[in-house]
Amino acid sequence: MTAGSTGNDGPRRIKSVQTATDVIDAIKQQQGGTLAEITADLELTKATVHTYLQTLVDCGFVTRDGDQYRLGFQFVTIGEHVRNETDLYMAGHNEVDELAERTGEYTHLIAEERGREVVLYESRGEFAVAMDYHLRMRETPQHLHDTAAGKAILAHLPVTRRDEIIANLEFERQTANTITDAAELRETLADIRDRGYALNDEEEIRGMRAVGAPVLGPTETVVGSVSVTGPTSRLQGDRFHSAVPKQVIETANLIEVTLETAQFDR
Template sequence: MTAGSPRNGTENERDGPRRIKSVCTAATVIDVIKQQQGGSLTDISQELELTKGTVHTYLQTLVDCGFVTRENGEYRLSFQFIALGEHVRNETDLYMAGHSEVDALAERTGEYAHLIGEERGRETVLYESRGEFAVAMDYHLRMRETPQHLHDTAAGKAILAHVPTDRRDEIIANQEFERQTANTITDAAELRETLADIRERGYAVNDEEEIRGMRAVGAPVLGPDETVVGAVSVTAPTSRLKDERFRTEMPEQVMETANLIEVNLETARFDS
């Protein structure tokens, strides 16, 4: 990962909008610390392919600004990111309208329920609720920490199926069709056919496409202007999410929850 790559540097006007190289480099430093789960000056410098002196300047600036901490020679992201994340989430209409409905869905199903947002062609967990029988905590932790691709998750496909056509084409064109399991969709044409089916029936499924032994059902959440603002989903082991529960019962519950969130979004518009 080289901080001096063209996408991180200041571009010419004819090549696109201008960028502030130092800000891009600082963002890359933060990302490296996150990926390494903390690291020494040497580790971070090697990953960035920059001199220790240059990286030390960035690290010390981030420490002074409160975004990074240093202890026993190791740099880590500070708790300030927790406060920032909470602020961003609490200012999101989808979260305010949906988190209590997701709690109710998790309680009814006994499984993990998620409220999902989309940004830059990736999905992000805005909120999750753990039902009585929910499993695979490490997997769900990874989902919370890293934005996921859209093509191999139920919520991601539900969102992708309902974004405007030109944006869907752009996302698919830039999609990295990484094969996670034998069931993962890795072909753009197949994905488009799947998305058309999702638009018709109103929900999406993930049939062991992201991780073997796990299934999920997702439904889009539409805003007052009928544009997709996110999705809600339930994830469970294949042993519990099968037959009619997978094909009929869970889709009905997930779509009902999405509808309730849509109502909350609509009423909030009049209350504000």
């Protein structure tokens, strides 16, 4: 990890801000650690890292317990604020709860940022499984090409934006079913646009399937997606290819109506 990059191949960056985010990322990746452990992940001196850590502690972004540093709840407070300021969340979280109740599975409300999917909200149905997988989804933004929610968004992005994201994909294989070719992905995205929903047939994790549908904003641009995720034993046959897609599309449409008509109280 290189601290303090000035971004010679792009816009100039403020070195101290970049370094602070590198320190925060090191703490996150290690799930907390000592000064020595955090410094080991950075191209910085221990004294420099200590100065940044102390500043972050003073600002409430990092907590210290003995020699252990961890990320502070300030991030939770900011995250809640950002989410509550997002129209998609305000319009969609109750509908996602109802979808989870109807399907019995995990349901998600997804947004796209920096070419990855971000979980704005999730709801757990009565029979939902794979909690570790869903925790990882919340903590680490996922690629768009191997999830149903991500493909639903990617298929409906403007062409230039879609091409930009595809050009930067590494197409890392997660399972035997993962799409690893740009041409195949483009064909899949065209099919998604035609039928109005996306499928994930064990493309991200073996034994799990998902169905996703795009959510379009008032200007008909995609603002996110809704998805249902469950084990292959339950998402199969007509339920996987017809029943759940209808439910997901219906939920997406209800969210679209709310986005078009509601005034959100914040």
